Amino acid sequence: MQQAAARESAAPRAVHLDDLTIAFRLADRSTFTAVRDASLSVADGEFVAIVGPTGCGKSTLLNAAAGLLTPAAGTVEIFGQPLAGLNRTAGYLFQADALFPWKTSLENVAIGLEVAGTPKAEARAEAARWLSRVGLGTFGDRYPHMLSGGQRKRIGLAQVLIRHPKILLMDEPFGPLDAQTRQIMGNLLLELWSADRKGVMFVTHDLEEAIALADRVVIMSAGPAARIIGDWTIPLARPREVAEIKLDKAFHDLHREIWAVLRDEVMKGYAQTGGLG
Numbered sequence: 278m279q280q281a282a283a284r285e286s287a288a289p290r291a292v293h294l295d296d297l298t299i300a301f302r303l304a305d306r307s308t309f310t311a312v313r314d315a316s317l318s319v320a321d322g323e324f325v326a327i328v329g330p331t332g333c334g335k336s337t338l339l340n341a342a343a344g345l346l347t348p349a350a351g352t353v354e355i356f357g358q359p360l361a362g363l364n365r366t367a368g369y370l371f372q373a374d375a376l377f378p379w380k381t382s383l384e385n386v387a388i389g390l391e392v393a394g395t396p397k398a399e400a401r402a403e404a405a406r407w408l409s410r411v412g413l414g415t416f417g418d419r420y421p422h423m424l425s426g427g428q429r430k431r432i433g434l435a436q437v438l439i440r441h442p443k444i445l446l447m448d449e450p451f452g453p454l455d456a457q458t459r460q461i462m463g464n465l466l467l468e469l470w471s472a473d474r475k476g477v478m479f480v481t482h483d484l485e486e487a488i489a490l491a492d493r494v495v496i497m498s499a500g501p502a503a504r505i506i507g508d509w510t511i512p513l514a515r516p517r518e519v520a521e522i523k524l525d526k527a528f529h530d531l532h533r534e535i536w537a538v539l540r541d542e543v544m545k546g547y548a549q550t551g552g553l554g
């Protein structure tokens with residue numbers, strides 16, 4: 278496996294996926310092995326990006342860490358404990374919005390606390406503070422359809438972070454956004470994360486985004502039976518500004534090195550799905 282630097286962290290492991298094999302039962306009763314023998318640890322406070330060809334199994338790995346699916350083999354540990362059922366220490370941000378259309382921004386952000394038993398007035402005051410932190414302090418009365426895609430993502434971030442999850446699981450969270458808004462959201466995410474570091478598993482198909490944001494970039498092979506084939510430490514200084522860091526020579530060197538591995542897998546991935554013939 279490609280590895281720029283062997284790294285043993287002293288921080289506790291927020292997530293430890295050990296030799297995971299994940300298989301799906303198909304309609305014709307055959308079994309499709311999406312991921313085979315994948316091991317990955319995320320230290321507490323560490324930001325790990327997972328990159329790989331389309332359909333390789335990135336979301337599958339994330340869903341295993343979320344407790345949304347049960348591996349055929351291997352174990353999932355969260356802060357040293359075997360995961361049984363849903364991972365309730367994690368906050369999950371998907372590509373698609375998870376906002377209730379009939380609730381205002383403020384109500385959408387407050388709902389997690391309210392459901393957990395926080396008195397309504399307190400939950401809403403806290404939600405107002407989070408709306409300000411994501412730059413939408415004056416948008417509390419707006420419904421989701423009155424917001425741009427980037428604004429909805431900010432609400433989504435506030436909705437997850439207000440509950441102070443100990444781990445963040447993010448699946449292409451900025452996928453549908455335009456390039457500029459992605460960068461702005463990347464900066465916002467880094468700012469919020471730096472203030473209160475959690476372990477992050479961040480799935481993206483965008484290698485530049487991965488290098489700009491993460492402490493480590495992990496590369497998956499093309500599926501089926503995808504594996505982790507590379508693990509790079511990203512030694513770029515923090516705080517980072519996503520647009521600026523992409524101009525850095527060290528960024529380009531890392532990009533070239535990682536892309537040399539990823540490119541072959543991307544081509545295999547396309548070939549397997551008939552994409553590029």
Ligand SMILES: Nc1ncnc2c1ncn2[C@@H]1O[C@H](COP(=O)(O)OP(=O)(O)OP(=O)(O)O)[C@@H](O)[C@H]1O
Pocket residue numbers: 301302303309311329330331332333334335336337338482500
């Ligand atoms: N419930 C399921 N049943 C059968 N196959 C599945 C199921 N979920 C995922 N797969 C298959 O497992 C493989 C991995 O899917 P996954 O969504 O994890 O990939 P991904 O790397 O996140 O893809 P993308 O980058 O396109 O979002 C794919 O081949 C997919 O078709």
